[in-house]
Amino acid sequence: xxxxxxxxxxxxxxxxxxxxxxxxxxxxxxxxxxxxxxxxxxxxxxxxxxxxxxxxxxxxxxxxxxxxxxxxxxxxxxxxxxxxxxxxxxxxxxxxxxxxxxxxxxxxxxxxxxxxxxxxxxxxxxxxxxxxxxxxxxxxxxxxxxxxxxxxxxxxxxxxxxxxxxxxxxxxxxxxxxxxxxxxxxxxxxxxxxxxxxxxxxxxxxxxxxxxxxxxxxxxxxxxxxxxxxxxxxxxxxxxxxxxxxxxxxxxxxxxxxxxxxxxxxxxxxxxxxxxxxxxxxxxxxxxxxxxxxxxxxxxxxxxxxx
Amino acid sequence: xxxxxxxxxxxxxxxxxxxxxxxxxxxxxxxxxxxxxxxxxxxxxxxxxxxxxxxxxxxxxxxxxxxxxxxxxxxxxxxxxxxxxxxxxxxxxxxxxxxxxxxxxxxxxxxxxxxxxxxxxxxxxxxxxxxxxxxxxxxxxxxxxxxxxxxxxxxxxxxxxxxxxxxxxxxxxxxxxxxxxxxxxxxxxxxxxxxxxxxxxxxxxxxxxxxxxxxxxxxxxxxxxxxxxxxxxxxxxxxxxxxxxxxxxxxxxxxxxxxxxxxxxxxxxxxxxxxxxxxxxxxxxxxxxxxxxxxxxxxxxxxxxxx
Numbered sequence: 001x002x003x004x005x006x007x008x009x010x011x012x013x014x015x016x017x018x019x020x021x022x023x024x025x026x027x028x029x030x031x032x033x034x035x036x037x038x039x040x041x042x043x044x045x046x047x048x049x050x051x052x053x054x055x056x057x058x059x060x061x062x063x064x065x066x067x068x069x070x071x072x073x074x075x076x077x078x079x080x081x082x083x084x085x086x087x088x089x090x091x092x093x094x095x096x097x098x099x100x101x102x103x104x105x106x107x108x109x110x111x112x113x114x115x116x117x118x119x120x121x122x123x124x125x126x127x128x129x130x131x132x133x134x135x136x137x138x139x140x141x142x143x144x145x146x147x148x149x150x151x152x153x154x155x156x157x158x159x160x161x162x163x164x165x166x167x168x169x170x171x172x173x174x175x176x177x178x179x180x181x182x183x184x185x186x187x188x189x190x191x192x193x194x195x196x197x198x199x200x201x202x203x204x205x206x207x208x209x210x211x212x213x214x215x216x217x218x219x220x221x222x223x224x225x226x227x228x229x230x231x232x233x234x235x236x237x238x239x240x241x242x243x244x245x246x247x248x249x250x251x252x253x254x255x256x257x258x259x260x261x262x263x264x265x266x267x268x269x270x271x272x273x274x275x276x277x278x279x280x281x282x283x284x285x286x287x288x289x290x291x292x293x294x295x296x297x298x299x300x301x302x303x304x305x306x307x
Numbered sequence: 308x309x310x311x312x313x314x315x316x317x318x319x320x321x322x323x324x325x326x327x328x329x330x331x332x333x334x335x336x337x338x339x340x341x342x343x344x345x346x347x348x349x350x351x352x353x354x355x356x357x358x359x360x361x362x363x364x365x366x367x368x369x370x371x372x373x374x375x376x377x378x379x380x381x382x383x384x385x386x387x388x389x390x391x392x393x394x395x396x397x398x399x400x401x402x403x404x405x406x407x408x409x410x411x412x413x414x415x416x417x418x419x420x421x422x423x424x425x426x427x428x429x430x431x432x433x434x435x436x437x438x439x440x441x442x443x444x445x446x447x448x449x450x451x452x453x454x455x456x457x458x459x460x461x462x463x464x465x466x467x468x469x470x471x472x473x474x475x476x477x478x479x480x481x482x483x484x485x486x487x488x489x490x491x492x493x494x495x496x497x498x499x500x501x502x503x504x505x506x507x508x509x510x511x512x513x514x515x516x517x518x519x520x521x522x523x524x525x526x527x528x529x530x531x532x533x534x535x536x537x538x539x540x541x542x543x544x545x546x547x548x549x550x551x552x553x554x555x556x557x558x559x560x561x562x563x564x565x566x567x568x569x570x571x572x573x574x575x576x577x578x579x580x581x582x583x584x585x586x587x588x589x590x591x592x593x594x595x596x597x598x599x600x601x602x603x604x605x606x607x608x609x610x611x612x613x614x
Contacts, residue, residue, distance in 0.1 A: 020506045021513060153514035154507070159529060161517055195498055198505040198535070199327045200461070205509045206328060206516050207460035210468055213520035222466060228505075 002037045004110050005307040008103025009300050010088045011095035012171060012265045013139035016226040016256035017204035021152045023095075023143035025300040026171055031087050031099050032307065033062070035107035038079035043067050050086035053100075061097045061128030062104035068127035069105050073115060080108055089293075091182075092175045093263035098140030101128025106145060106304035118145045118303065122160050133182050140259065147303030149212055165299050166215040170274035172266045173258055174243060174281040177291040180236050185260035188232050201228050217253060217269045224254025224267065237262045239284050246280035271296070309344045311417050312614040315410025316607050317395045318402035319478060319572045320446035323533040323563035324511035328459045330402075330450035332607040333478055338394050338406050339614065340369070342414035345386035350374050357393035360407075367391075368404045368435030369411035375434035376412050380422060387415055396600075398489075399482045400570035405447030408435025413452060413611035425452045425610065429467050440489050447566065454610035456519055472606050473522040477581035479573045480565055481550060481588040484598040487543050492567035495539050508535050524560060524576045531561020531574060544569045546591050553587035578603070 009030035013023040031050075038044065043063045045055045057063040062082050070078055082104055088096040102125045109116050116124075125141035142150040142160045149163040207223035210216070234240040237257065247255035247266035251273040255266035266281070268274040278294045285292045316337035322329040338357075345351065350370045352362045364370040369389050377385055389411055395403040409432045416423050423431075432448035449457040449467045456470040514530035517523070541547040544564065554562035554573035558580040562573035571588070575581040585601045592599045 018509070018513070021510045151510065151513045151517060153510045153526075153530060159514070161514060161526065163517055164520070189502065192499045192501050193505060195496065195500055195535075198500060198508070201505070202325070202509040202512045203328045203458065203460045206325070206458045206512055207466070207468060209513050209516045210458060210470055210520070213471070213517070219460075219468065223460060228502075 001111055003034065004107045005032060005034045006103050006107045007305050007307050008033055008099040009144055009304065011098055011140045011143045012173065013095065013259040014229065014257065015208070016224045016230065016254055017201055017208050019226070019229045020137065020139055021205070022149065023139040024149045024171070025143040025147045025303050026094070026173070026295070026297045027300040028297045029088065029094065029295045031103060032085040033100070033103040033107060034083040035104065035111060036081045037111055038081045040079035041077060043070065043080045044082070045084065046081045047083035048086065049084070051090055053084065053086065059131065061132050062100040064131045065101040065105045065125045065128035066108050069108060069116070069121070069124040072124070073112070078112070089175065091179055093180070093257070093259040093261045094173060094175065095140035095144060095259065097129060097132035098125065098144050101125040102141045102144035103304050110306065119160055121145050123158055143303065145303050148299060148301045151209070163209060164213045165301055166212060166217065168217070168269050169299050170268050170271050171295070171297050171299070172247070172252070172268065172274045172277040172281060173263050173295045173297070174285065175263045175293045176238060176285060178238065178262050180260065180262045182260060185233055185236060188236065189229065190232065193228055197227055201226070220267070221253035224256065226256055230256055233257055233261060237264065238288060238290060240264060242284045243281050246284055247277045250276040250280040252277045271298070308418055310341065311414045312339060312341045313410050313414045314612050314614050315340050315406040316451055316611065318405055318447045318450045319480065320402065320566040321536065321564065322515070323531045323537065323561055324508055324515050326533070326536045327444065327446055328512070329456065330446040331456045331478070332450040332454045332610050333401070333480070333602070333604045334607040335604045336395065336401065336602045338410060339392040340407070340410040340414060341390040342411065342418060343388045344418055345388045347386035348384060350377065350387045351389065352391065353388045354390035355393065356391070358397055360391070360393065366438065368439050369407040371438045372408040372412045372432045372435035373415050376415060376423070376428070376431040379431070380419070385419070396482065398486055400487070400564070400566040400568045401480060401482065402447035402451060402566065404435060404439035405432065405451050408432040409448045409451035410611050417613065426467055428452050430465055450610070452610050454608045455606060458516070470516060471520045472608055473519060473524065475524070475576050476606050477575050477578050478602070478604050478606070479554070479559070479575065479581045479584040479588060480570050480602045480604070481592065482570045482600045483545060483592060485545065485569050487567065487569045489567060492540055492543060495543065496536065497539065500535055504534055508533070527574070528560035531563065533563055537563055540564055540568060544571065545595060545597060547571060549591045550588050553591055554584045557583040557587045559584045578605070
C-alpha cells in the first residue's frame, strides 16, 4: 500500500471533571487526510485545503508528528507526502491540531505495515501538539488515536488507557466563532487549588469513570461537574452559563467547556435528547451576533479510520 | 427477630491515590457486636470488651450512629442494647470507629426489617465518625457497609458508589503499635496543592478505578501512587519507606498509608504474594522496638454481616 485516505476525528478533552486527563473521540466531525509514500526521503505537506496552515514540514503539526515517528524508526529512506483537507476549525476547542497529528501518524503507520501500536502512536502525535500549543499534551491525540473515552493516567512514563463507552451517549457541541487564545485560557488558571476542591474533583472523576464502566447514565450525570477549571475559564466564553443551563433543561446529562474552549459540549443519553439540546444551544446563540456551528454526534469508538 | 450478632469489618481508606474518596472492606479483621431490642426506649451500651470506650450513649460512636438512625425513623418506642467486642485497635488506621458505627446501624436496620438501604445507612454511621474524629467522613463507613471497594463521589449530597472488585486482590496490613494523633495527621496536610499534582493524582485515581473494572492488575499497580498526601504523612510512621519498599520488592502491586496511619497496607495479586509481603514487613519491624500486628486478608465484598 502506497496511499491511504483517513478520517481524522475531532475530540472533546477534559469533559468537566477530567481536566488534562479525559478525552473522547467524536463521530462525523473531522478532517480528511491523504497520505502517500514518496521517493523524496522527506516528509512534505503537498496540499492544504480548508485552513491557512504552514507548509513548512517543521511547522506543520502533521509533518512534525510524522517526523518524530520516522526518527524513532531510524529509516532515512522513507518519504511521505501529506494532503490535508481541514474541516475542523483551528482554535475551536475540539482538537483541530490533534486530528492532524493523529491522522498523519496513524496513516503513515498503516503505510508502513503497523510498526507501532495505537498507544505507541500517541507519543508521536503529542509532538504535533507541542508545536501547536507549546505543550505536548495527550488529552486530544489519545482519544483521536484510540477512539472512545480515554484517560491519560500519566505522562512520565506516558500511560494512556481506553475506557469503556456506554452505547447510548451522544455529544452536542456548539462552536462559537470567536477566538480564545490558548495563552489566555492558560493564564486564567491558578497554579494551585484548595485540597478540598481537588478531593471533590477526583470524587467526580472516579464517579464518571465508574459510570462509564457500569453504563450508569445517572452516575455519569451526577459526576459531570467541574469546580476547578470551569469557574475560571467560563468567563472567556460568551453565554457559557446560559448554554450550559439550557442543555441541562433539555435533558443533557451534563455540559461543560470542550478542551480550553470556546466550544461547549453537552453529553446526553440518546440522540433525540442531543438534538433537543442542540436546538436549545442554537436558540441562545441566535440571540447574539456571534456565528456558530452545532454538531450532534455519537462517540467514535474507532478513532482515526481508513476511508 | 429481637437479637442479632454481627461481624463489623475493618477497612482501609484512601488507598494511595484516593485520599478522602476511596475505601475497601477487609475480611477476617473486625469486631463482633451483639445488638438486642429492649423495652427501655433508649439506646444503651451494655457491654464493651477489648477496649476502653465510653458507655455514655452520646459519646460512644455505635450508639450515636444508632440514635441518628432512630431519629430519622421518628419512632420513640424503639429501645436498643448494644454489646461491643472490640478487636480492631483504636487509632490503628483501619477504621476501628467506623466498624462500630457501621456494625451498629447495620444490625439495628436488620432488627427493624430494613427500613433503610445500605447506602442510606452510611449517613447515620457517619455521625459516629463525627464523634470519633470531629468530621463526619465516609471513607471507612462506606466500605464497611457496602463491602468491596467504594468511592465517596460527593458529600453534598452524599453519593457513595460500590466499585467492582477483581477476584484476586489481597491486602497485607501492618499495624505498628504507636499512636498517630488524628490532629497531627491532619495538621501535617497542606490546605492547597499545585494543580499539576492534582492532575497527576486524578490520573492515578482514574487509572485505579479503570483497573478495578477491567481487572487489570498491572494498571492497578501503576496507579497505586500518592504524590499528595503520603509525602506529608509518611514521616509520622516509623520505617514507612522501608516497609513500602520491601512490599514492592516482594511483589506487591502497591503499598501506602492505611487511612491516616499508622497502619501501612500493601495490595497484592494472589494470597501467596500477600504472605511474602507480610514476611517482608515483619522483617522490617522486627528490627525496631515497636510492637506490631500483621493481617493478610482478601477483599470483603459483603461488608457487615450476620454471624
